[in-house]
Amino acid sequence: MCAVELQKLRHDRTELYTRAVQPALWLLIFGQTFTRIKAIPTGGVPYIDYLAPGIIAQSAMFIAIFYGIQIIWERDAGILNKLLVTPTPRSALITGKAFAAGVKALIQAVVVVLIAALLGVALTWNPVKLLGVAAAVILASAFFSCLSMTIAGIVLSRDRLMGIGQAITMPLFFGSNALYPVAVMPGWLQAVSKVNPLSYQVDALRGLLLGTPAHLAADFGVLLVASALGITAASCLLGRLAR
Amino acid sequence: MTSDTTGPAPTTDAAGPADAVSCTGLAYAFGRTRAVDGLDLSVRQGEVFGLLGPNGAGKTTAIRCITTLLPVPAGMVRVFGHDTAGDRMAVRRLLGYVPQQLSADSGLTGRENVALFARVFDVPRRERAARVAQALAAVGLADAADRLAGTYSGGMVRRLELAQALVSAPRLLILDEPTIGLDPIARTGVWEHINAVRAVTGMTVLVTTHYMDEADQYCDRVGLMHRGRIRALGTPGELRQGLGARRRAEGAPATDTPPTLEDVFRDVAGSGLDEKSGDFRDVRSTRRTAHRVG
């Protein structure tokens, strides 16, 4: 399943290019502006450095959230029905999709890292840490794609999913430490951030890429458990889409 | 009479092999719509069985029950003796399925489309490339194999789907309106490819169609479905002669042209094209397929 997604990407690369635009703009406009304002307490690192891992996580999440819509599209096109009539277990289909999301997000992350490096962000080039970054990106994307496919399995229609997708991605993004530290948030938003896997992903990415203090063990623990739960939930609901 | 189809005549005695498909009292409802309502059906091994019936008769729903897409209680559907409720994986391993709507992935080449199905059916890695090439060649797509499926014509997409369904060497091929929207030459092409494979493998085929001439020519037996149930069953010849005999008994002159399968269809379904069947949804989905093919 994963291979299929990459084959498609090879045939049509526009997706790769268009998706690189948004994070570049975030870094350029938001990052550079707020670096000047110095309004956000980042613990000593320039704001654009602080922002870069958040933008990696954000672009990965946006890619992953799209998978629910894609699976409904595949259902409408009859592709999913045919796959569900094969001896391949649902969990394998979902895991394949989840990892495809992870790989796409990883390509995206490479692009963002390169842009950030061009903008003068001081990132690590330690290969072990970069491997850790890759793992965090893949796990988090697996979780968010499964979250999206799980919701698809509940609401079953594209229109409803689009509405819900938009309704949850914004709070997930702003209710995380991607743009600003948790400490500046109001209490209720801090609570959101506590249960938001995106925060753990960003924490890990920041720790690995910038060397800021992080809770790597907890971060990876949460990401692993979240993606395992996501794969399970999405696999259980996949059959509903074909009814 | 049934015209010649390739492959051996099905052997069916009581002690013989299990039927390829057997449905007993199959029922499935969408909310309050009883799409399939007490369907009894047995498809013998090796035959081409045609499931006919007006829009909304429940053909697609019945097929989706047989393919394990719709959950049904144990004991209702068996495929080569495996219950679709208890033994889903065993059933899926035996099936090739071409759904009513066109379903090739337009973002992949023909070859990649087929290779995907070789992979999900666990065709051993070493055999894959050869089997994929063989399936593509069997449906006459060897030359177009490396073009994106999005550039295929409707007839080519149908043949590609056939290759996808055949690459796993299924024992039962289930085709839901495989020739809808195709021109006469493409239709004949699809059937020739099916029969060529049948001649080699002896696979069983369960097919739905709205083309009575096609059913007459290619199906060993047909079942006429209406409102979720089989209303007439037999070889096309038997059904035609049965109606002819009844008409004569009712006093039609013997000089009348003998009834066609279409007359049998009208006889079974014609009276009932009212509220329930042929509703908007059915016609729309059929049109959509026709549109995408055309």
Ligand SMILES: Nc1ncnc2c1ncn2[C@@H]1O[C@H](COP(=O)(O)OP(=O)(O)OP(=O)(O)O)[C@@H](O)[C@H]1O
């Ligand atoms: N997903 C669904 N939800 C609700 N009702 C459905 C659904 N699918 C089918 N139906 C209803 O079930 C009945 C049987 O539909 P089905 O698609 O099985 O008919 P069909 O014989 O395949 O028709 P056609 O020749 O148009 O393909 C119809 O009344 C249809 O409206």
Ligand SMILES: [Mg+2]
């Ligand atoms: Mg149908």
